[in-house]
Amino acid sequence: MSDLAIGIWSFPALLVLIFLRVPIGLAMFVAGLVGLMLVGGGPLVPFARLKSETFTTFSSYSLSIVPMFLLMGHFATLGGMSQALFKAAQSWIGHRKGGVAMAAVGACAGFGSICGSSLATAATMSRVALPELRAYGYAGGFATATLAAGGTLGILIPPSVVLVIYAILTEQNIAKLFLAAFIPGLMAALGYVLVISLYVRLYPKSAGTRPRVPYGERLKALFAVWPVLMVFITVVGGIYGGIFTPTEGAAVGAFGTGLIAWVNGGLNRSSLAESFFVTARSTAMIFFIVLGAAFYNGFLALTQVPQEIAAWVGALGVSPWLVLILILVFYLILGCLMDSLSMILLTIPIFWPVIQGLDFAMVTMADLHAARAAEALAKGLSLAPDMLDSIQATLAQGAELTREQIRALGLRGVNEGALTRINIEQTAIWFGILVLIVVEVGLITPPVGMNLFIINTMDRKTPIIETYKAVMFFVASDLIRVVILVAFPAITLFLIAW
């Protein structure tokens, strides 16, 4: 068998292992190990790699952000911030039709801004919001579905552990990805609120009413969420503003939420140990998958499979949009079976080269010229009046600048190479956000969405079938959002400078 054939056969082998309930990290590790033995002609090569590869995978500065964000999310729970957020949201909109459910979504979005994980957000907010929803007469399945969907905001709204992993796999800037996730995350929250208002009109019996809260109390409740706002602005703002690296941002966030938890009396000896244990389990799970994926992808790269697949797709000559849609549909289906992180680690090394090789015409040379010329002119460059006129005329036509014009503007690095780099980065960010959303849809898609299970274990009285029925409305809103974001890349990308 050729190396390429071994690489291709490893896919079905890996899938069989995973479907036999072999832990995903272990399955990838074993597939990579066996694959390397077959390609390298014996155990010497893969065993030699193991001498340093586990250590270097685990001692990664950029990946150290993951346990820090996990710890931060747990401290945020201990600090009572989930209650404060829910109380504030409830006091402002709780009296409306479906208002308590909307408040739960709002609180999930708020909690998502300091917690990077979807299941943790769903679990934390359920603990706070489920009893209230039931107390105000919200139907069981409607309440659980709202929280399952709201939980996905934990990962959409930055910071997000899955985006960190995606950024590392595709070698993209974490700060830019966080920024790009912001508007789609808010759209998601808004979409869920719309779903709730539609649902309570379709099924008026599914929600009770809650008395209005006086404005004085509302302001007080709003004021109580300032620590959340401060942590979010420090962490995400600091990372984006270049004040510190993403890892430093995560450390500052963990420190800040830890401090708040301690001041609020939520952090003591036993809850600290509990935070460590929860962080330990999640971190070990994630890093074992990262290790397995590193090993498996090392093997795949050796067999040239990713390049061959990318070349093959490129040679098919089909529309890039069709390829993108097929990949997203694939994620939607796989997302019903597998957790988001495993899926990203398993598939991005194969799909990203494919997407990278396609041209979505994000930025044209004329766009690049116009942007750089505008920057140069804004800096107060003085030009001969006729040259200035001719440049403005060219830009007004939306055409590319001529050589003389470029020279007059003193532009550097405005060439094909720069354009390609910009386009790849834009595509990577856009694709990353799309993938993030579709894998999250999998978390709330019946019958196996993980958020549904988590919440079901917290509300035993509601049959899971009721949750399934109600959650389909939220899944529909997710799908509509994906279509909008695919059709208009600018929604995701317009905050991203290039």
Place this chain on the structure above:
Amino acid sequence: MMHRFFLKLSQVFAYLGGLMLTLLVVMTCVSVVGRKLNDLLHDMVADGNMAGLAQALLDANIGAINGDFELIEAGIAFSIFAFLPLCQITNGHASVDIFTSKLSARTNRVLRAVIEVVFAMVLVLIAVQLSSGMFSKLRSGQTTFLLQFPVWWAYALSLTGAVTAAIVAIYMALIRIMESLTGATILRDEMGAEH
């Protein structure tokens, strides 16, 4: 009894890993604050704004912690290796179980025993190769770039977690083998890890 011992052992390591993580968090924050203060003091010296005091503070080495990057890399590796045993003993690894739920209880028990045995073998392999990696770093005398501490120290620290993980994995494999032989459930599953 036995189980309590291994669970406690795993928890102790998870706790140590958590302490290391907390230490790194605090150190990183101190380093960030130090770096910002350093920038500020340099500006003050340049602007002649309380230049004497600013210079004195600069001379007292206020600034980013030297080699913070290297300390994070060494420390975080220990944390993660130390986290592995708890994940192992509480079944925290992510897997897909919708297909196997259709199989009989007996088949599932055997399948699970096989998986745990393979897992134990892999973790033993990782620990053995890590120790061999450690010895080769010890022989080569390689040190880190800034702090100049021997790289093998970081390997040795991580090895403690890796060895514990391997031991716990062997214990879990034995439990699952016993379960598949006797047909009785010894350890119940716990809820999936939050992530």
